[in-house]
Amino acid sequence: MSNLRSLTFDAIIIGGGGSGLRAALELAKSGKKTAVLSKVFPTRSHTVSAQGGITCAIASSDPDDDWRWHMYDTVKGGDYIADQDAAEYMCSEGPKAVFELEHMGLPFSRFDNGRIYQRPFGGQSKNFGEGGQAARTCAAADRTGHALLHTLYQNNLKNNTTFLNEWYAVDLVKNSNGDVVGCIAMCIETGEVVHVKSKATVLATGGAGRIYASTTNALINTGDGIGMALRAGFPMQDMEMWQFHPTGIYGAGTLVTEGCRGEGGYLINKDGERFMERYAPNAKDLAGRDVVARSMVMEILEGRGCGEKGDHVFLKLDHLGEEVLGKRLPGIVELSKTFAHVDPAKDPIPVVPTCHYMMGGIPTNIHGQAITQDESGNDHIVNGLFACGEAACVSVHGANRLGGNSLLDLVVFGRAAGMFIEGALNEGIEYLDASESDIESAMKRITRWNESEGGESIPQLKAELQDIMQTSFGVFREEKNMREGVKKLADLRNRIGNAHLPDKSNAFNTARVEALELDNLMEVAEATAIAALERNESRGAHSRYDFPDRDDVNWLKHSLYFPATKELKKRDVNFKPKTVDTFEPKVRTY
Amino acid sequence: MSNLQVSVYRYNPETDSAPYMQEFQVDTKDRDLMVLDVLHLMKEQDSGLAFRRSCREGVCGSDGMNMNGKNGLACITPLSDVVKSNKLTLRPLPGLPVIRDMVVDMGLFYKQYERIQPYLQNDTPAPAIERLQSPEERDKLDGLYECILCACCSTSCPSFWWNPDKFVGPAGLLQSYRFLADTRDTATRERLTNLEDPFSVFRCRGIMNCVAVCPKGLNPTRAIGKIREMLLADAT
Numbered sequence: 001m002s003n004l005r006s007l008t009f010d011a012i013i014i015g016g017g018g019s020g021l022r023a024a025l026e027l028a029k030s031g032k033k034t035a036v037l038s039k040v041f042p043t044r045s046h047t048v049s050a051q052g053g054i055t056c057a058i059a060s061s062d063p064d065d066d067w068r069w070h071m072y073d074t075v076k077g078g079d080y081i082a083d084q085d086a087a088e089y090m091c092s093e094g095p096k097a098v099f100e101l102e103h104m105g106l107p108f109s110r111f112d113n114g115r116i117y118q119r120p121f122g123g124q125s126k127n128f129g130e131g132g133q134a135a136r137t138c139a140a141a142d143r144t145g146h147a148l149l150h151t152l153y154q155n156n157l158k159n160n161t162t163f164l165n166e167w168y169a170v171d172l173v174k175n176s177n178g179d180v181v182g183c184i185a186m187c188i189e190t191g192e193v194v195h196v197k198s199k200a201t202v203l204a205t206g207g208a209g210r211i212y213a214s215t216t217n218a219l220i221n222t223g224d225g226i227g228m229a230l231r232a233g234f235p236m237q238d239m240e241m242w243q244f245h246p247t248g249i250y251g252a253g254t255l256v257t258e259g260c261r262g263e264g265g266y267l268i269n270k271d272g273e274r275f276m277e278r279y280a281p282n283a284k285d286l287a288g289r290d291v292v293a294r295s296m297v298m299e300i301l302e303g304r305g306c307g308e309k310g311d312h313v314f315l316k317l318d319h320l321g322e323e324v325l326g327k328r329l330p331g332i333v334e335l336s337k338t339f340a341h342v343d344p345a346k347d348p349i350p351v352v353p354t355c356h357y358m359m360g361g362i363p364t365n366i367h368g369q370a371i372t373q374d375e376s377g378n379d380h381i382v383n384g385l386f387a388c389g390e391a392a393c394v395s396v397h398g399a400n401r402l403g404g405n406s407l408l409d410l411v412v413f414g415r416a417a418g419m420f421i422e423g424a425l426n427e428g429i430e431y432l433d434a435s436e437s438d439i440e441s442a443m444k445r446i447t448r449w450n451e452s453e454g455g456e457s458i459p460q461l462k463a464e465l466q467d468i469m470q471t472s473f474g475v476f477r478e479e480k481n482m483r484e485g486v487k488k489l490a491d492l493r494n495r496i497g498n499a500h501l502p503d504k505s506n507a508f509n510t511a512r513v514e515a516l517e518l519d520n521l522m523e524v525a526e527a528t529a530i531a532a533l534e535r536n537e538s539r540g541a542h543s544r545y546d547f548p549d550r551d552d553v554n555w556l557k558h559s560l561y562f563p564a565t566k567e568l569k570k571r572d573v574n575f576k577p578k579t580v581d582t583f584e585p586k587v588r589t590y
Numbered sequence: 591m592s593n594l595q596v597s598v599y600r601y602n603p604e605t606d607s608a609p610y611m612q613e614f615q616v617d618t619k620d621r622d623l624m625v626l627d628v629l630h631l632m633k634e635q636d637s638g639l640a641f642r643r644s645c646r647e648g649v650c651g652s653d654g655m656n657m658n659g660k661n662g663l664a665c666i667t668p669l670s671d672v673v674k675s676n677k678l679t680l681r682p683l684p685g686l687p688v689i690r691d692m693v694v695d696m697g698l699f700y701k702q703y704e705r706i707q708p709y710l711q712n713d714t715p716a717p718a719i720e721r722l723q724s725p726e727e728r729d730k731l732d733g734l735y736e737c738i739l740c741a742c743c744s745t746s747c748p749s750f751w752w753n754p755d756k757f758v759g760p761a762g763l764l765q766s767y768r769f770l771a772d773t774r775d776t777a778t779r780e781r782l783t784n785l786e787d788p789f790s791v792f793r794c795r796g797i798m799n800c801v802a803v804c805p806k807g808l809n810p811t812r813a814i815g816k817i818r819e820m821l822l823a824d825a826t
Binding site: 041044046058098105110112113116157189218220255334457458459502503 | 641723727
């Protein structure tokens with residue numbers, strides 16, 4: 001027998017951010033033996049950094065608002081490769097999930113009538129794009145993610161959820177049938193490695209923005225769940241689709257919410273021109289994020305950027321006045337002073353498009369069940385494996401996520417996964433136990449690092465990886481540059497496989513965690529690179545100089561990256577919502 | 591400010607019989623870096639140096655530490671705010687057991703947070719939509735809900751150092767008042783009853799270190815004063 005201690009749960013949720021905590025809450029209430037395993041104390045998860053709000057048709061700002069309008073915006077925003085059954089589920093279930101959050105205590109800002117405050121965000125419309133700008137993003141000032149994450153953590157405390165805080169999941173354990181039956185995990189404080197046995201393993205590990213040199217993402221966003229799933233041989237969907245947020249603070253990368261533009265702020269170039277009027281005459285600064293980010297880069301490339309190097313633009317907020325800034329955007333005032341040395345009540349904030357969100361991820365259905373594809377292109381459920389939140393690709397965001405839709409995604413699909421797992425556990429789940437060799441293969445990677453005796457340093461290799469991604473897979477892409485990037489990544493993979501972990505100690509060894517994270521960054525980067533190189537069109541966030549147009553004949557499809565062969569296949573997009581007519585692909589303008 | 595001299599607290603329970611201070615020379619290239627950036631440069635020199643960090647923008651509360659004698663968040667503290675005569679001394683948050691280097695065991699701090707039942711309690715049936723709350727009622731939560739649980743306040747509080755098991759501490763009490771002040775919460779009496787002993791609230795001596803160090807500019811002393819008023823009003 002393996003000499004590892006084992007822990008047994010009905011369900012293990014890996015990740016303590018918004019989606020993980022929402023799934024956990026559902027399961028804790030059900031009385032199932034559940035644990036949340038998180039590499040940081042849950043309120044340190046990246047959900048905490050979400051600012052502007054959670055988009056949902058709760059009909060507060062506009063009593064006639066309709067979730068179908070929200071669904072239309074979401075599908076159009078995703079450039080028509082969002083799955084329409086999933087978008088339908090998210091937008092129609094959304095109000096229930098948001099009201100639940102309010103009942104749990106989330107301190108939303110309010111309108112005078114006492115209802116939840118909603119602000120305009122990018123890509124929002126009334127009446128299927130015909131009725132002008134909507135205001136659909138529910139907000140707690142500009143700290144909505146913080147308020148949401150703390151509220152969910154608090155309610156998990158109330159419901160006695162079991163937490164394995166500061167534990168790190170290393171790899172999935174698969175049995176001989178290919179079912180996922182748990183994971184290998186390490187207690188960071190003591191260094192102890194255990195075998196976690198579980199009937200349901202939920203990857204709620206968030207995004208991986210740290211594959212880029214410049215990102216709004218927390219340092220912990222290293223794509224751990226994506227790495228684990230890829231190493232276990234499961235495919236990833238739409239990994240070429242990375243959102244560059246228009247307003248990251250120049251130099252620092254910290255996020256400045258789209259809510260700034262929702263409240264009336266706008267972007268200007270070095271001539272003081274409100275340039276979005278040229279690129280998106282109707283929505284202007286509230287066009288889709290991909291559209292705004294590209295427009296900013298065009299301004300910079302055409303010599304109208306700001307600053308000595310002309311390499312950024314400005315976000316103008318001073319006309320909003322101190323009262324609006326203090327009431328609606330207090331966190332932005334703080335961040336701007338700290339990281340840009342600018343008081344937005346007086347001067348504009350220097351901003352630049354910055355890697356923000358991974359639209360791709362582990363393909364799942366609306367219940368969070370992971371999906372793989374057989375040789376003939378048929379979908380199959382992966383037994384025992386679930387994903388939700390940014391790590392998953394349901395897909396509600398398609399090729400470009402709308403602002404405020406990520407928080408909604410977290411709570412709607414975290415909740416859905418929790419409910420589904422509860423039902424499945426009630427019906428009874430039995431999988432074949434993992435064998436000794438199954439466990440050993442999941443231990444391979446950590447053993448490799450622990451036995452490493454020399455080689456290159458981890459921070460150095462990480463920096464190289466981030467530079468490759470930044471240079472070759474940014475806002476605009478083209479074949480030659482990407483081919484070079486793919487080649488460099490292949491070389492980097494070998495070097496990382498021989499890199500050195502100098503510190504072998506057990507107690508709170510953060511160097512070991514960073515080594516394990518580097519492997520995950522590598523997996524995510526390579527999947528991104530290969531998918532980006534092979535999608536020969538421009539759609540949503542994936543924008544190519546050499547293929548500037550959308551190609552619905554060949555690419556109205558999800559991409560599916562298979563790690564064993566490094567091949568990219570295609571998967572059908574769902575165009576069959578259950579209760580509304582299909583939204584047919586149209587030319588996307590704002 | 592080239593070659594900043596940094597003195598940092600080191601302790602690895604597996605190899606060190608006692609903690610010690612280690613000196614680092616860090617080339618800042620004359621930039622006004624954040625203290626967290628300096629820690630990353632130090633970790634490149636010695637990968638064994640352990641500290642917590644996550645958001646690197648002052649909202650997750652991971653990297654509370656003591657910098658030249660004052661608690662704060664390393665990620666939003668520029669060197670120009672703390673460095674004196676080119677020297678920076680970094681120690682873990684005071685008063686909590688050290689696990690390794692800058693990493694403290696936050697168990698006692700979290701326990702006091704959990705003790706105040708940090709979740710909304712409402713015994714009326716939930717409506718089909720949200721519970722209504724006027725903007726004025728909601729304003730009462732400003733300055734309370736923004737707490738990031740970094741522990742900078744509680745670990746700078748002498749009353750918490752002396753009685754970490756009995757005195758809730760500024761962070762926990764700030765959150766206690768966050769729920770007492772929420773018009774949607776109906777557990778006021780029970781919350782106050784839980785705080786009625788001589789230690790939980792009344793060990794606060796108004797030293798106000800908590801206010802001085804809070805990286806989010808919050809005021810736990812004021813919240814504690816409000817709880818006291820409620821307790822006294824409740825008793826009469």
